[in-house]
Amino acid sequence: MKFLLDMNIPPAWAVPLAAAGIAARHWKDIGRHDASDRDIMNWAREHGFAVFTHDLDFGALLHATGARAPSVIQLRDQDIRPATCADWVIPVLIASTAEIEQGVLMTLDSRKQRIRLLPLAPL
Numbered sequence: 001m002k003f004l005l006d007m008n009i010p011p012a013w014a015v016p017l018a019a020a021g022i023a024a025r026h027w028k029d030i031g032r033h034d035a036s037d038r039d040i041m042n043w044a045r046e047h048g049f050a051v052f053t054h055d056l057d058f059g060a061l062l063h064a065t066g067a068r069a070p071s072v073i074q075l076r077d078q079d080i081r082p083a084t085c086a087d088w089v090i091p092v093l094i095a096s097t098a099e100i101e102q103g104v105l106m107t108l109d110s111r112k113q114r115i116r117l118l119p120l121a122p123l
Contacts (some may be wrong), residue, residue: 001023001059001093001097001100001101002022002024002025002047002048002049002094003017003022003023003024003027003047003050003051003052003073004015004024004027004030004040004044004047004051005024005025005026005027005052006027006040006051006052006053006054006055006058006068007026007028007033008054008055009026009052009053009054009075009080010080010081010082011026012081012082012088013026013052014026014085015070015082016090017090020093023089024052025049027108030043035060037057037058038061040058041058041061041067041070044070044087045070049070050070050071050072050073050100051070051071051072051091052073052075053072053073053075054075054076054080055074056064056074058072058119059074059076059105059107062105062118062119062120063120064102066119066121067101067118067119068103068119071099071100071101071102071103071105071106071118071120072104072106073093073100073104073106073108074106074107075089075108075109076108076109078109078111079111088110089108092108092113096115099115102117103113103118103119104116104117104118105118105120106109110121
């Protein structure tokens with residue numbers, strides 16, 4: 001399982017993810033800071049990464065296009081620093097490995113997790 005960390009996710013997430021055996025790269029190390037969400041999604045799909053984000057636009061793109069990949073994990077908590085929420089986020093990600101590799105839209109916050117298999121019905 002490999003995660004592409006979107007620009008709105010702290011690069012520090014790479015450390016606890018790697019410690020859990022999850023490869024992660026931050027978009028700042030790959031592409032332009034002003035790249036479109038569509039460009040980021042295309043790169044992730046072409047390279048076998050799931051997108052880890054705080055942005056709802058990626059889920060909207062999945063809906064609009066009916067795409068089967070990449071998986072998108074939306075972290076929707078108020079405080080998205082890994083020091084604050086990695087202890088509960090990473091176990092959820094590991095438990096959902098098979099689904100993430102199949103293709104999902106996953107929304108995580110400290111109270112609940114929601115997972116929908118791809119493709120989603122277009123809007």
